[in-house]
Amino acid sequence: MHELSMAQGIINAVLETAQANNATEVNEVTVEVGRLAMINPEQLQFILGVLVENTIMEDAEIKFEEIPAEIQCYDCDFKGEAILDDKDHYAPMVKCPKCDSLSVETLNGKDIVVKNIVIEKPDDT
Numbered sequence: 001m002h003e004l005s006m007a008q009g010i011i012n013a014v015l016e017t018a019q020a021n022n023a024t025e026v027n028e029v030t031v032e033v034g035r036l037a038m039i040n041p042e043q044l045q046f047i048l049g050v051l052v053e054n055t056i057m058e059d060a061e062i063k064f065e066e067i068p069a070e071i072q073c074y075d076c077d078f079k080g081e082a083i084l085d086d087k088d089h090y091a092p093m094v095k096c097p098k099c100d101s102l103s104v105e106t107l108n109g110k111d112i113v114v115k116n117i118v119i120e121k122p123d124d125t
Contacts, residue, residue, distance in 0.1 A: 082095060
């Protein structure tokens with residue numbers, strides 16, 4: 001279950017950033033999840049919900065944005081969004097949409113990135 005380690009990494013990044021900016025609360029977090037990150041988004045959402053309890057992230061809205069898989073085909077030189085056969089969520093087949101080749105290099109879509117954090121800071125009055 002590597003969703004647990006991913007969730008903890010997301011929380012650590014958010015809390016470190018919030019602390020560095022003297023946040024009193026985290027209101028919103030946007031996370032980019034690549035189609036090839038090989039995680040179960042529902043499990044990640046659930047685990048995040050559990051792990052943020054009793055932190056300044058507890059009431060934060062956590063949004064996910066899916067990042068498509070982008071490839072470069074070695075056979076026809078196509079560059080762009082891949083066709084994914086996600087019958088097996090943890091090992092999708094990545095194919096070229098132009099020539100149906102499996103001989104491709106993945107350019108984008110494997111990462112999980114904290115894209116945006118909305119925080120609340122104390123008043124300076």
